[in-house]
Amino acid sequence: xxxxxxxxxxxxxxxxxxxxxxxxxxxxxxxxxxxxxxxxxxxxxxxxxxxxxxxxxxxxxxxxxxxxxxxxxxxxxxxxxxxxxxxxxxxxxxxxxxxxxxxxxxxxxxxxxxxxxxxxxxxxxxxxxxxxxxxxxxxxxxxxxxxxxxxxxxxxxxxxxxxxxxxxxxxxxxxxxxxxxxxxxxxxxxxxxxxxxxxxxxxxxxxxxxxxxxxxxxxxxxxxxxxxxxxxxxxxxxxxxxxxxxxxxxxxxxxxxxxxxxxxxxxxxxxxxxxxxxxxxxxxxxxxxxxxxxxxxxxxxxxxxxxxxxxxxxxxxxxxxxxxxxxxxxxxxxxxxxxxxxxxxxxxxxxxxxxxxxxxxxxx
Numbered sequence: 001x002x003x004x005x006x007x008x009x010x011x012x013x014x015x016x017x018x019x020x021x022x023x024x025x026x027x028x029x030x031x032x033x034x035x036x037x038x039x040x041x042x043x044x045x046x047x048x049x050x051x052x053x054x055x056x057x058x059x060x061x062x063x064x065x066x067x068x069x070x071x072x073x074x075x076x077x078x079x080x081x082x083x084x085x086x087x088x089x090x091x092x093x094x095x096x097x098x099x100x101x102x103x104x105x106x107x108x109x110x111x112x113x114x115x116x117x118x119x120x121x122x123x124x125x126x127x128x129x130x131x132x133x134x135x136x137x138x139x140x141x142x143x144x145x146x147x148x149x150x151x152x153x154x155x156x157x158x159x160x161x162x163x164x165x166x167x168x169x170x171x172x173x174x175x176x177x178x179x180x181x182x183x184x185x186x187x188x189x190x191x192x193x194x195x196x197x198x199x200x201x202x203x204x205x206x207x208x209x210x211x212x213x214x215x216x217x218x219x220x221x222x223x224x225x226x227x228x229x230x231x232x233x234x235x236x237x238x239x240x241x242x243x244x245x246x247x248x249x250x251x252x253x254x255x256x257x258x259x260x261x262x263x264x265x266x267x268x269x270x271x272x273x274x275x276x277x278x279x280x281x282x283x284x285x286x287x288x289x290x291x292x293x294x295x296x297x298x299x300x301x302x303x304x305x306x307x308x309x310x311x312x313x314x315x316x317x318x319x320x321x322x323x324x325x326x327x328x329x330x331x332x333x334x335x336x337x338x339x340x341x342x343x344x345x346x347x348x349x350x351x352x353x354x355x356x357x358x359x360x361x362x363x364x
Contacts, residue, residue: 010314013262019310023303024294034086034281034298035094042068042101047317049222050212058214062222066230073235073282074297080110096190100197102231104172105294108179112171121243121290122266123227124252126178128167128239131250131336134348148342149346152329152334155239158358160229161235176252190300216350235326241326242267242286247317252338263290265315267293269304273319284321 011019045068048061059191078084079091116125124130129151137145145263147165150158170176174192189239201224208219245268268282277285282300288307289295295303308318319325332351335344344353 009072010311013291016264016307016310018286020292020295020303020307021272023288023299024292024296025299026083026086026296027298028090030298031075031084031296032090033076033093035079035098036168038068038071038075039098042072045227046223050208050214050219053213055218058222059226060220062226065223065227065268067234068101069227069231070234070238073104073231073279074283076102076104078281078297079263080106080113081295083202083294086167100194101131101200101201102235103168103228104189105190105194107190108175108181109172111180111183111187117289118263118293121263122248124305126170127229127267128236129244131244131268131333131343133338134335134344136144137335139151148334151236152330153242154330157235159236159240160233160342163232163239164229167236168232197221215237238283240269240310241329242284244268245317245319245329246332246343246352247355249341250338252318264291264307265317266310268317268319269308270321270326271318287316 036299039347041063045061045065049065050059052058063294075084076095079094079098082088082091084091084094098108099109103276111228117127121127129349131146132140137148140148147158147162151162152158158186171179175184175191179187202220203304205219206216208214208216208223213220243266248268264287267286267290268284269287272284278298280300281297281303282289284319285300286299288303288350291307292303315339333343334351335348336342337350340350341355342350345351
């Protein structure tokens with residue numbers, strides 16, 4: 001089956017990528033200004049942890065620092081794709097500098113994201129929040145089943161625990177055995193840099209009583225642990241909602257990625273007003289990123305609007321951004337029936353019919 005049999009008047013993925021190239025025009029001054037602003041706000045939040053007079057305000061500053069780490073991660077991702085500025089060297093500096101406080105190994109992240117995630121989205125390779133089948137879920141140890149339940153519940157706190165255990169340690173920090181041999185030498189270099197950062201930063205926080213009115217434990221918890229956890233919670237939730245939705249399919253084994261698994265069909269566009277999308281740096285204008293990753297985050301909104309108009313009528317998943325819709329997705333998308341292409345709850349009961357894209361494909 002070829003693409004034309006399903007989508008006779010739509011451009012191919014390669015043609016769509018070329019059309020979106022008009023938006024893939026980095027503005028170095030704008031990219032740097034946005035990145036430095038978010039970094040400065042992170043520094044201000046950490047200063048609040050150290051120098052604000054009362055504990056409640058320190059806690060607020062700590063949570064804000066976590067949110068800022070989330071924003072910095074978007075620039076790290078964008079720069080690693082070469083999209084933030086027109087300079088390859090500046091992009092590399094931004095990516096490494098922004099990944100360091102979130103404890104990401106730049107080389108491991110690049111391999112996992114560029115080589116695996118973008119090439120095989122929603123496939124059966126290890127990735128963030130890949131749904132289990134009912135039999136796979138039942139075969140998991142009790143602690144792992146509990147972890148999956150926590151991540152796919154309406155209580156967002158579970159995302160952080162799940163992401164740290166399942167993804168961060170496995171593919172973002174330490175060069176473990178499953179990592180290919182050719183990736184490890186550089187990954188070890190970046191790992192040593194991260195260890196140096198952790199030792200230096202925690203030592204500075206431990207010495208907080210020497211230069212601020214904050215005790216060492218408070219400084220360590222609110223200046224390091226809480227921001228990193230808040231970031232992982234936000235980042236995990238973002239990845240979940242980008243690729244899990246009642247209308248989005250997942251795959252096992254070989255699949256024709258020119259037809260059934262085109263990237264723009266495998267990620268949700270959570271539509272929001274332009275101002276909110278800009279504040280969130282286009283994080284949920286995600287389908288366009290999977291077609292052309294060189295579109296800068298500060299042009300993602302315009303590119304996504306163009307894509308939606310260009311592929312009007314295609315099986316794009318476009319949904320208004322709202323907490324209630326996100327909670328609905330969490331309640332619906334727990335396990336996946338890969339043979340019938342439908343979502344299940346943890347007891348194995350269907351929560352959706354066949355995903356429309358796959359239902360249409362079978363009919364063909």
